[in-house]
Amino acid sequence: MNNRINQLFESKKENIFSVYFTAGFPRLGDTVKIIQELEKNGVDLIEIGMPFSDPTADGPTIQRSSEVALKNGMSLKLLFEQLKDIRQSVNIPLILMGYLNPVYQYGMEAFCQKCAEVGIDGTILPDLPLDEFDAEYRKYYEAANLHNVLLITPQTSEKRIRQIDEASAGLIYMVSSSSTTGAGKKVEDFHQDYFERVQNMNLKNPRLIGFGISDQPTFVNACKYAQGAIIGSAFVTAIKDSVNLEKDIATFVKSIDPGR
Amino acid sequence: MKYTVNEKGYYGEFGGAWIPEMMYTNIEELKTRYLGIIESEEFRNEFDKLMKDYVGRPSPLYYAGRLSEHYGSNIYLKREDLNHTGSHKLNNTIGQILLAQKLGKTRIIAETGAGQHGVATATVCALKGIKCVVYMGALDVSRQAPNVKKMKMLGAEVVPVHSGNKTLKDATNEAMRDWINNPEDTHYIIGSVVGPHPYPDMVARFQSVISKEMKSQLLEQTGSELPTRVLACVGGGSNAAGAFYHFLDDEQVELIGVEAAGKGVDTNETAATLTVGSPGVLHSARTMLMQTEDGQIIEPYSISAGLDYPGIGPLHAHLHKTGRAKFLAATDEEVLQSVLLLTQKEGIIPALESAHALAALDKIKMNPDDVNVVNLSGSGNKDMETYLNYFGY
Numbered sequence: 243m244n245n246r247i248n249q250l251f252e253s254k255k256e257n258i259f260s261v262y263f264t265a266g267f268p269r270l271g272d273t274v275k276i277i278q279e280l281e282k283n284g285v286d287l288i289e290i291g292m293p294f295s296d297p298t299a300d301g302p303t304i305q306r307s308s309e310v311a312l313k314n315g316m317s318l319k320l321l322f323e324q325l326k327d328i329r330q331s332v333n334i335p336l337i338l339m340g341y342l343n344p345v346y347q348y349g350m351e352a353f354c355q356k357c358a359e360v361g362i363d364g365t366i367l368p369d370l371p372l373d374e375f376d377a378e379y380r381k382y383y384e385a386a387n388l389h390n391v392l393l394i395t396p397q398t399s400e401k402r403i404r405q406i407d408e409a410s411a412g413l414i415y416m417v418s419s420s421s422t423t424g425a426g427k428k429v430e431d432f433h434q435d436y437f438e439r440v441q442n443m444n445l446k447n448p449r450l451i452g453f454g455i456s457d458q459p460t461f462v463n464a465c466k467y468a469q470g471a472i473i474g475s476a477f478v479t480a481i482k483d484s485v486n487l488e489k490d491i492a493t494f495v496k497s498i499d500p501g502r
Numbered sequence: 503m504k505y506t507v508n509e510k511g512y513y514g515e516f517g518g519a520w521i522p523e524m525m526y527t528n529i530e531e532l533k534t535r536y537l538g539i540i541e542s543e544e545f546r547n548e549f550d551k552l553m554k555d556y557v558g559r560p561s562p563l564y565y566a567g568r569l570s571e572h573y574g575s576n577i578y579l580k581r582e583d584l585n586h587t588g589s590h591k592l593n594n595t596i597g598q599i600l601l602a603q604k605l606g607k608t609r610i611i612a613e614t615g616a617g618q619h620g621v622a623t624a625t626v627c628a629l630k631g632i633k634c635v636v637y638m639g640a641l642d643v644s645r646q647a648p649n650v651k652k653m654k655m656l657g658a659e660v661v662p663v664h665s666g667n668k669t670l671k672d673a674t675n676e677a678m679r680d681w682i683n684n685p686e687d688t689h690y691i692i693g694s695v696v697g698p699h700p701y702p703d704m705v706a707r708f709q710s711v712i713s714k715e716m717k718s719q720l721l722e723q724t725g726s727e728l729p730t731r732v733l734a735c736v737g738g739g740s741n742a743a744g745a746f747y748h749f750l751d752d753e754q755v756e757l758i759g760v761e762a763a764g765k766g767v768d769t770n771e772t773a774a775t776l777t778v779g780s781p782g783v784l785h786s787a788r789t790m791l792m793q794t795e796d797g798q799i800i801e802p803y804s805i806s807a808g809l810d811y812p813g814i815g816p817l818h819a820h821l822h823k824t825g826r827a828k829f830l831a832a833t834d835e836e837v838l839q840s841v842l843l844l845t846q847k848e849g850i851i852p853a854l855e856s857a858h859a860l861a862a863l864d865k866i867k868m869n870p871d872d873v874n875v876v877n878l879s880g881s882g883n884k885d886m887e888t889y890l891n892y893f894g895y
Contacts, residue, residue: 295798296671296784298678299522305665317796342520343782347797368522369783393523397685402526417524420685 245387246335246363247412250286251448251469258470259284259461259499260450261477262339264291264307265324266316268482273324274331275487281334283495284502287450289366289472290325292318292340299368301424303475307482318348322356329361337391339366350379354386364389364412372409391415396436400443407445414447416440416468418454424475437467461498473498505750505817505826511699514823516816519698521786524682528690529698531605536700539604540597540707552596553711556629557586561712563719563875568847575868578729579878580716582741583852589880590709590741591622595691597708599626602689609633609688613677615642615670615737616807616855617649618880619693624658634658637676641668642807649884667801670811674785694738695815698786702743702815709744716875717748730872731756734879735858736829737773737809739818741879746827756828758866759818760858762804763831773802774831775814776822784812790819805834805888806854808880832861838892840864841882853880854888 250258261280265273273290280288293308293316300308321338328336338357345353345367357365365388370379375390383390389412394403396419406414419433440449451464452472464471477494484490495502511517511533521529539545553559562581570577582590595612602610610627612634614620620636627634636653640662643650653660666672674696681690695702695709717727732749734742736759749755764772772778775790782791784799792800792812804810821827832840840860845851852860856879868874882889889895 295666296675298675298785299524299682301679302665309665312798319796341783343784343791343793343799344797346783347793347795368524369520369786371519371521371523371526374518374520395524395526395685397527398523399527420524421683422679 245389245412247287247389250335251413254286256469257465257499258286258450259502260287260289260470260472261285262289262291262472262474263477263481264293264304264311265321266293266311266314267307267478268310268484270314270316272487273321274328276481276491277328277332277336279487279491280495281332283492285334285495286470287335287337289337289339289474290321292321292338292344294341294344297341299422301422301475303424303478307478318344322360325360335363336361337364337366338362342367342370351382354382354388357388358386362388364391366391366415368393372406376409389413393417394440396420396433403440403443403445407447410447412447414445414449415472416449416451418451418464421453423453441467458498505821507699507703513816513820515781516787516789516819516823517699517702518788519786520783520788521698522682524685525678525698525786528681528685533700535605536601536704539601540704545600545604548600549597553593557592557596558584559711560715560719561585563716563723565723566848569844572843572847573863573868574870575872575874577863578873578875579850580712580745580875582712582877582879583850583856583881587618587622587625588883589618589622589853590712590744591619591693592625593711593744594693594705594708594740595619595622595626598689598691599630599632602632602691603630605689607687607689609635609684610691611635611637611677611680611688612691612693613637613670613673614693615639615673615810616884617642617646617653618808618884620653620658620660621649621656623691623693624653624656627658628656635680636660637663637673637680639667639669639673640664642670642673646807646884669801669807671799671801678785694740695743695817696738696785696787696811696813702787702817705740706743706747706817709740710747712741712744712877713746713748716745720873720875724873728752728755729875731758732875732877733758733760733859733862734877735760735809735855736814736818737762737811737855738813739815741877743815743817745877746821750826753826757821757826758862759821759827759829760862761829761831762806762809762858763833764803764805766833767831771803773804773810773812775812776819776829777831787813787816789813789816790822805837806858808853808855809858830862830865832858836861836864841889842893850878851882851889852878853882854885856880
């Protein structure tokens, strides 16, 4: 097994810092630069957002970045084109995150093959539920050594969490609260009991906590209950007007974890 | 029945519940409980009583004599426009509000395009004293002002949605986001036969009262419960689902759905999903969609705010694919002429949506003895401004 997600969680057990950004935002050609700068500043894992016209699980920030990215001309085809040499300069795991329909139009088998070719390690597709994944798509993922990352929420029953854990081979994405992304709920709103309940379940997969992680206190708090956390909307906001990605990304990463 | 949903929520290859995990608990609850609740005797009694005493059902099946003469065939109109709140939409919201109460929900959300479903939802929430939030595209808020005021007067909160094209699709996105953010106390009353399973089946069942009544009314008026054909307009497809429902297995009955061609199916300004669309996943269902090669959803256009949706209910995608129903498209121009024709032949001003079904009468071959039933899904009251501007009265 040489999937970079597994390698990461084998070598690092805590404070895993993961960042989401929308490909094609703020400018069409920023994709590779953003990935390189995030790795250079010590980020452990990156989710590359594939923009979609109707992102129903996302709040205003990612709705807006997706809209701009599409206007800039981003498409799945172009994204793969931009990423074709990414493994010559970047070593950390890369995950593609988005909605099913663009992938469905690209063709799931072709999509998985392309992911393997450019060096993508996993996907997060919130509107691809587990039973549909198992029935139709798992075979393509396995052939491409690609992980399908599944979500759990405060409403997810213990039975369902066990089922998701059993079906996962890379990591579990733990949605911090009942919300769309960037909903601005505060640390004290987090379901402490939910975090503790899941922590005590001794799942076989490592977990990252996402949704509502926006600054140092929320990041530190989330890291107490999981192997790490994912920051999306706050990062998208931090680079939205950036004319100097190198400087702005370094500043952002330091603001979340001064030790990087 | 051959055209009903299977246990996984599919009509052939279309349908399913392509939901994010954040909606899983709510959809699972609905999936496991909806049939038990809506088929219980207690529920049936409550539903039937409200249909009769509150909605004003059965709605008449009216033989349109002068229109029949005009077309040289027999035209019957199913008068859903005479329901309380002026359309078929109330059939569904009555069913869903009773269901929401049984599920113990205390807050209702809904999306609306033209405002008919929003008004029907706000109405049942007033009836039951339940908090109501309606999402409506900002563009629709400005072009459907009377319905917005009606909803507010009924006690609902109307939230204008500024994302995307600011119309029905965007309102639906926002209602789904609300549900994700409020998973415990809220029920989402979807207004059409769209969205994840079990919504398409549930809404079709509530609307099926239309074809159930048609059958007994036809038997009484023509001596046979089966007409030659049934015509209905299709956006998401709830009134068509209701009008077709009890005829689906009577294969000799021709079923005709009419989509909004907008300015023409060969232009960029159309909402004729089945004509220009391809399979994909939107709003948690696999169905036919208007989309780019890259899978981005294309903004639809129609003069009728109730039909400009880039998808279609999975039942209709299946009926289209299997050939059980035939789907036509009518342009804005054709529809407006049909509005005027019905108004001046029968003294009935139809809604823009319903007039799409009427416009199809010019596109099909009818024999003199045929029995044609047009589902007149809504009243033209909400469209008077459009009509006055266009016809110049």
